[in-house]
Amino acid sequence: METILLLVSTETDGSLAVPAFEAAGAAASLAAALPGSQFLAGLVGATVQPGADQIAACGASRFLAVSGPDFESSRYVSDAAAAEALTREARATIVVAPATSRWNRCLPGVAQRVNGRVDTHVTGVSVTGGGIGVSRWYYRQRMEAVLQRATRPWFLLTDPGSQPPWQGTPGTATVHPLTVTLPPGGARTRVTGVKEPAADAQTIRPDAGLLFVAGAGWTKKQADGQTHVPEAEQLIREFLKLTRASLGSSKSLVDLGGEGQAVLSFLTHLNQVGQTGSTPRHPKGLSTCCHGEEPHTVGWRFIGERRAISLDPNCGWARGKADVLYVTDAFAVLRHANALLQKTNTFGLLVSPR
Ligand SMILES: Cc1cc2nc3c(=O)[nH]c(=O)nc-3n(C[C@H](O)[C@H](O)[C@H](O)COP(=O)(O)OP(=O)(O)OC[C@H]3O[C@@H](n4cnc5c(N)ncnc54)[C@H](O)[C@@H]3O)c2cc1C
Numbered sequence: 001m002e003t004i005l006l007l008v009s010t011e012t013d014g015s016l017a018v019p020a021f022e023a024a025g026a027a028a029s030l031a032a033a034l035p036g037s038q039f040l041a042g043l044v045g046a047t048v049q050p051g052a053d054q055i056a057a058c059g060a061s062r063f064l065a066v067s068g069p070d071f072e073s074s075r076y077v078s079d080a081a082a083a084e085a086l087t088r089e090a091r092a093t094i095v096v097a098p099a100t101s102r103w104n105r106c107l108p109g110v111a112q113r114v115n116g117r118v119d120t121h122v123t124g125v126s127v128t129g130g131g132i133g134v135s136r137w138y139y140r141q142r143m144e145a146v147l148q149r150a151t152r153p154w155f156l157l158t159d160p161g162s163q164p165p166w167q168g169t170p171g172t173a174t175v176h177p178l179t180v181t182l183p184p185g186g187a188r189t190r191v192t193g194v195k196e197p198a199a200d201a202q203t204i205r206p207d208a209g210l211l212f213v214a215g216a217g218w219t220k221k222q223a224d225g226q227t228h229v230p231e232a233e234q235l236i237r238e239f240l241k242l243t244r245a246s247l248g249s250s251k252s253l254v255d256l257g258g259e260g261q262a263v264l265s266f267l268t269h270l271n272q273v274g275q276t277g278s279t280p281r282h283p284k285g286l287s288t289c290c291h292g293e294e295p296h297t298v299g300w301r302f303i304g305e306r307r308a309i310s311l312d313p314n315c316g317w318a319r320g321k322a323d324v325l326y327v328t329d330a331f332a333v334l335r336h337a338n339a340l341l342q343k344t345n346t347f348g349l350l351v352s353p354r
Helices: 018-033 049-054 076-090 101-113 229-243 251-258 294-300 330-343
Strands: 003-009 038-045 062-067 094-098 117-128 131-138 143-147 154-158 175-177 210-214 246-249 282-288 303-310 324-327
Touching: 003 018, 003 076, 003 101, 018 038, 018 094, 018 117, 018 154, 038 049, 038 076, 062 076, 076 094, 076 101, 094 101, 101 117, 101 154, 117 143, 210 229, 229 330, 246 251, 282 330, 303 330
Parallel strands: 003 038, 003 094, 038 062, 062 175, 094 154, 117 154, 210 246, 210 282, 282 303, 303 324
Antiparallel strands: 117 131, 131 143
16 A cells, blocks of 8 residues: 655745646546545645645645754755755655756755655656556656556656646645754755846746747848848747747757857747657647758647748758648748737736746
């Protein structure tokens, strides 16, 4: 009989973020699919009651917590100590946690301490014939494998965006606090501040309903024999402002900057989608001025609905990489779309978050 522990950390205000709800969804579904299993929740953070209350109705029979100032921010020593204590107290055989940088960093070490095993980047958890199977992608999202393990405890880090978030009415959870004493020097590493771009300069938005991808075509000579990079920049900025879409890019476009060519000033390699870039998760994607080569589109594996705008009717998108391809001028489309967006909320579905 399995004992499932949902392991989540709270934000600075004590609440839970979306990846925690997704892990809660996976853990609750797993518990429901395994009759006779036990389901507990473990929370870590400066304060935990608000987060516990948010998931009070998720089905967990006990809410354990390690809280206090030492557990506010991500730090290997304190996070690992908290996770180990919660795992032992719960006598967990399965631990489900969101694959945030915080848990990705410490849970492999915790698995080692409790003589268990860990699987990262889990995108699915299923039960077949009484056995638990977890899905994971390999070789830059080209092959999917379903893994089973006999070793317990088994730690599963669920990739953000891969699981439906648990939804339910908040309640009042009775939280059982655990006391964890850090080893001498265990709180030495401190977070002294956070540096991040201003909200409107932040173009990577994992929670956005739409991924907008800019390709190298935006910087190429157009029908009049000229490049129009300033206009491209203005059109894309405007579109992002109006839709709150997340901005992706092809490799060619971000590489151009390194080669001294004119590029869009707000793009970095972090925006690159593809084999050597990222594999974002969004319900919809719109690719513009991009050819749709395999090393690029492999990064579109988890985009729900794919649309593309390219002048080339023989581009990769036309060969099965997109659901809809518009063979037309992306400059004209964005000019028109921005005008519509300014006037009405015609694209309401695109702009809404997940
Ligand atoms: C090992 C390896 C790893 C790679 N990894 C990645 C990766 O992670 N990500 C990635 O993106 N690439 C990757 N690549 C590169 C990839 O193969 C392509 O070279 C790259 O994606 C091409 O970028 P692009 O489509 O923006 O540019 P281009 O191939 O130059 O295409 C530009 C497109 O813009 C269109 N266009 C021009 N003007 C307009 C207009 N006004 N309106 C509409 N369309 C217009 C053109 O018709 C053309 O289709 C990798 C390659 C290798 C070998």
